[in-house]
Amino acid sequence: MTGTRETIAAARSVVVKIGSSALTSMAEGLDVSRLDALADAIEARMRRGSDVVVVSSGAIGAGMAPLGLRRRPQDLATKQAAASVGQLALAHAWGTSFARHGRTVGQVLLTAEDIARRANHRNAQRTLDRLRSLGAVAVVNENDTVATTEIRFGDNDRLAALVAHLVGADALVLLSDVDGLYDGDPRKDPAARLIPEVDGPEDLDGVVAGSGGALGTGGMASKLSAARLAADAGVPVLLAAASDAASALAGGPTGTVFAARPTRLSARRFWVRHAAxxxxxxxxxxxxxxxxxxxxxxxxxxxxxxxxxxxxxxxxxxxxxxxxxxxxxxxxxxxxxxxxxxxxxxxxxxxxxxxxxxxxxxxxxxx
The missing domain is CATH 2.30.130.10 (PUA domain)
Structure with a gap:
């Protein structure tokens, strides 16, 4: 196990971001069995002594099937309508899943303004810290029902990196439908090679990052951006498939790890660069x-x-x-x-x- 993997495996405070495709399908909406498997993996990590904050995508995807939408909406009003239905379903599903372990869930809805404005930033930080101290699982999502630029911004990779800084996390785990960073698109190029560790920008030479899929709006480009952002906060990152969540959260040899920068920005300078x-x-x-x-x-x-x-x-x-x-x-x-x-x-x-x-x-x- 490399030094970065060891650091992530031993991290006491972890932010876990879960992509839309890991939780929802176009036809059925929320996939409860997949969500249960993720909750089980997160609970196992918590029982080993880690505090975990979940950043959950999937609100729009979860609202599509109940509203009879067959494809991800493009107009803002329909996105917000889908999110209003989906956020309720998503929060209920996480609460039900963690209740199997006797764990309480608290939903925290954030917008970019909550991160950008210093007073809101501190309030969000206090809420998340208190939930963790009470043994609850904070499930964070962008407040897509009222946000505008947040929906156009993309999915929650960037939000997860900002939350990792907000709570002083020791590691960030990005779980989606990809099993790591490749030097090409493995769906199109059978010779594409998995990159197990990224120590610095030189390791990304020749890497082509694509956009998101049908249910999400992120993609490899947003994950690379989030990993760089987290590195500024001194937070190492693991990118892995949601189907490998149990191994990823147990320190198994899966996915791609991104080393944190040796010297982290102060909280104020980080806020100026990335959040304000x-x-x-x-x-x-x-x-x-x-x-x-x-x-x-x-x-x-x-x-x-x-x-x-x-x-x-x-x-x-x-x-x-x-x-x-x-x-x-x-x-x-x-x-x-x-x-x-x-x-x-x-x-x-x-x-x-x-x-x-x-x-x-x-x-x-x-x-």
Missing amino acids: DTSGGLTLDAGAVEAVVGRRRSLLSAGITSVTGTFDAGDVVSLHADDGTPVARGVVAYDSAELVGMLGKSTSDLAPDARRPVVHADDLVAV
């Missing part, structure tokens, strides 16, 4: 770009050439080079109206109350 919405933008001259990106210095007003959008002090803004290329994100210390009068001015030319950095280095991350 941007409220506007600042365009920087070449010297400021080099200082911010190359030397990790604070952004001063002298290096800013223009302001776009409307924002308040404390919002997250995007920083761009003069050709429009995004180079960083950061928490701005002034509102947009204040900054307009500060553009290009050196610190000595500003009023005493306007001499602090526009974006402090501790609140800034390159992209």
